[in-house]
Amino acid sequence: MCRFAMYLGPPIRLSQLVTEPSNSLIHQSYDAKERAEPLNGDGFGVAWYVPELREAPAVFKSISPAWNDANLLNLAPVTRSHCLLAHVRAASPGLAVSQGNCHPFVRGRFAFMHNGSVGGFGELRRRLRQGLSDAAYDAIAGSTDSEHVLAVVSDRWEAHAALADRPLERGQKALREAIATLEALRVEEKVEAPSYLNLAFTDGERALVSRFVSPGTEPAHSLYVARGALVVESGAGRVVPCPAEESAVFIASEPLGDREGWEAVPQNHVVAVDADRSVQTVAL
Template sequence: MAELRSRLWAAQAGPLTVDSGEMCRFAMYLGPPIKLSALVTEPSNSIIHQSYDAQEREEPLNGDGFGVAWYVPELRDEPAVFKSISPAWNNANLLNLAPVTRSHCLLAHVRAASPGLAVAQVNCHPFVRERFAFMHNGSVGGFARLRRRLRERLSDLAYDAIAGSTDSEHVLALLSDRWLEALEPDPLERAALALRETIELLEHLRAELDIEEPSYLNLAITDGAAAMVCRYVSPGPDPAHSLYYARGALVVEDGKSRIDAPKSDGPAVVVASEPLGDRSRWEAVPRNHLVLIDDQRRVNLREI
């Protein structure tokens, strides 16, 4: 307990120095409406639990801020977003909001800032572009070296939309441009094409600058109806960051989370850096694969 208290104090006292490429935890839900607390506070391995005791990271702390997003389509197309630089476990507003917020599409993210990147609200995930919400676990290899060349590839629209300093928001800017340029009519196929082109460009810049540090790109993007998630790491021996998905009904009882068989109101799909509780029905996303979730919550895995 003394060691844990020491880590919690360090997270509250200032930015953490963590290994590049080992940062953040996230979860996303699509399905019949549930409370935000079913992701954030109630499960034994909730996002708040992962903010101070992540199970599948060498460094268990993710205390450099958090963000949640949720959709209320009867009120507007764009998601609502709540972010803060305070640790998720210590934010009274989040604890008060989560039990009374319900949605069919929820995102939650806890951040461990990359070395050299500011702990600021503008750098907290999820990032929103019109009706899309986006979040990232990982890092762009050699981002400080390739940032300028990356920005040169952006349209004015994507460039001007960047408000913070994270590599994650720059990935979103690339993805946004590729999305607008793609000719594929099907939205999910268009998103998959845009993502492939984004990864290809990032890897091209790494090679051009002789950057050996790999990129870790666990990404999630949704418009509130469908979603695309990927688990990616640059070619080489480095392991990809953990990422799981489950299909069924998310049930939380007495602090224990499980995935049951789909209910009559349709299946849910949950994607998370770590299973939220009982690991039954959770499957690891294969390395360098996409998870495409359509508006009927059908799941399609595809190699990148």
């Protein structure tokens, strides 16, 4: 059910997420440590922000396995950004392997990733779409449950336009209400399959990342947060403290290297990273 990683802080190379650490995202694409099925070979995607050139992030996606894409291996060492996202996909049964279904998904200045699944998505899809605004509905280009989740989040974001001067609070409300909407629909339709909603949502300056599973289901998919600089030595990777003015935050499905410095996010919580890279972990 996919693996992802996100970074906010002083500019680093994309390769510091994707290729260099001992448990880089490419490593997780063929040997994930915290999934029953270690393979995530149904495509990948990366996104990065260059605000001096444009507000929206750049995105590169492919249906190739991440471990076997020469373009990614060539791009990663020379791409630097203060906000990076990377995702390797394990397609849910019945959902096509296509570039349009690869994460991250972008809406304006926002980028979004999902690790998990919407329980009973095939049974819920029609009702879910009926509840969307025209703009959110029209923006769906692929067939994944993930992109439909983003549509719900987008609508809830627009519903809280009065909080425009408090974007992190606005985003938290949007994420909470989207999860509540999906859960209510699942219960109404008597779907027994649980939802796993590890959702990452960023505007390039702030980020919200949830670790959620439907009530009565254990455990949620893994999620970790680390604060500091990632130092890669001999292919390993360790997080070390850095000055406050250079504060950095990593959030990933699995630690990218040595586990020291990484904290497991509690189940049914959200990690909120503000523009100053301060971090709060709060219950959903």
